[in-house]
Amino acid sequence: EKRATPYDAIGAETLSMLVDAFYSRVGKHPDLIPIFPDDLSDVARKQKQFLTQYLGGPPLYTEEHGHPMMRARHLPHIITPQRAKAWLTCMSQAMDEVGLEDMFREQFFARLALTAKHMVNTPNEIK
Numbered sequence: 001e002k003r004a005t006p007y008d009a010i011g012a013e014t015l016s017m018l019v020d021a022f023y024s025r026v027g028k029h030p031d032l033i034p035i036f037p038d039d040l041s042d043v044a045r046k047q048k049q050f051l052t053q054y055l056g057g058p059p060l061y062t063e064e065h066g067h068p069m070m071r072a073r074h075l076p077h078i079i080t081p082q083r084a085k086a087w088l089t090c091m092s093q094a095m096d097e098v099g100l101e102d103m104f105r106e107q108f109f110a111r112l113a114l115t116a117k118h119m120v121n122t123p124n125e126i127k
């Protein structure tokens with residue numbers, strides 16, 4: 001018998017709502033607007049595929065795009081610690097909006113925070 005995954009716990013519908021709530025904030029965040037395309041529908045579609053497999057669901061992202069190599073795919077974009085923080089703020093607010101439950105939310109967010117840190121490829125500007 002297969003063990004229940006975090007993907008089973010959140011479900012496809014809530015995951016999709018989470019990603020939509022997240023990108024609607026990304027599209028309004030002054031630190032993130034400069035690096036994202038105006039039309040966020042394709043990145044949202046890919047993020048739903050990615051997070052599905054990240055949480056132990058079917059490998060939808062890999063099936064369509066190959067190995068995730070997330071850090072490498074982010075290298076063309078300037079990602080500073082400030083932008084990582086902005087990304088995580090948008091995610092935390094999206095989690096509030098869809099009402100993720102405490103334990104699940106805490107673990108999922110902690111894991112995303114590590115991944116976000118790993119995506120940083122440029123220091124904050126020294127002013």
Ligand code: HEM
Nearest residue numbers: 035036037043046047050073077079083084087115116119
């Ligand atoms: C793509 C920014 C963290 C997953 C992108 C793109 C940008 C970006 C600019 C490209 C959008 C486009 O032009 O299509 C950031 C920033 C982050 C961050 C500023 C802050 C640390 C993360 C994290 C994850 C993630 C933590 C996963 C947990 C993705 C995925 C894509 C993507 C799946 C689509 C990749 C593809 O094109 O196949 N991100 N990202 N990102 N990001 Fe991030």
